[in-house]
Amino acid sequence: MRPRQHISTVMVFLVLTPSVARPQMKSVGIDGVRTADSAWLKAYAAKDLDKTMAFCDEQSSVLPSNAPLATGKKAIVKLFAEAFASQDLTWHIDKAGVARSGDLGYTSGSYVMTFKDAIGKTLTDKGKYLTVWKKQADGSWKVLFDMFNSDLPSFSPS
């Protein structure tokens, strides 16, 4: 396999639209995790850092492409603040599922992200994401893991 030269960035991919679900596990709780995703999206789209961070706690990890893992509120808020300043995202949920016990769930799908390069040119990245959600004692959902990577090979001659 040849190495690939890829133009990427530290993308913060967050949440999911309440679109067509293809649940892989029977559960009455799928609507809950999908609603949480939708609410996280709403907060993200508004670039409301406080509301976006309300879905994270000290156990949360965001796993960005081409950057280290960010775990806990302090690390994640830095990542999100940078993202709000530099990126626009759209996304589409493809799959969602919740354990029978309703305390652990996942969502996954695709994203499109646009950002400016160093000279102001708009670049577009397309990829996929996987989010693992944990239900809290009060019935709300928080993010355990949010991960994404690019579909684009971005080959260059080598």
Place this chain on the structure above:
Amino acid sequence: MRPRQHISTVMVFLVLTPSVARPQMKSVGIDGVRTADSAWLKAYAAKDLDKTMAFCDEQSSVLPSNAPLATGKKAIVKLFAEAFASQDLTWHIDKAGVARSGDLGYTSGSYVMTFKDAIGKTLTDKGKYLTVWKKQADGSWKVLFDMFNSDLPSFSPS
């Protein structure tokens, strides 16, 4: 945020060692998902395609960096066969958890991968992974999602 020029490849990151666990959810089932990871690693390290694929079914998705999603046995076996031919991996589990109902779990941690570039030079990539596991009717675990991305920014002047 500046765009980043990143040398990457289609990495197939698979499984996890039975190392130090820091479970985030109380469950008696964490050992099960860790054992499954360890068994998947054993199959992968042996480059045994049949045994590796035994952890996947038509619902499984592998989400490689810089390549499209691979869902189902046909797509995944192609990805794994390419990986066996071109890559060496080590990995280390950092976190694992299982839902109270024991039917859904996750593992996450870090990897180091080496591969040859087009002129035979050995390159090293470091990154992180997130795997979601689904327990089967027979008590075994199979992969729902396996995702990974690089930690390396691989900046180039721009």
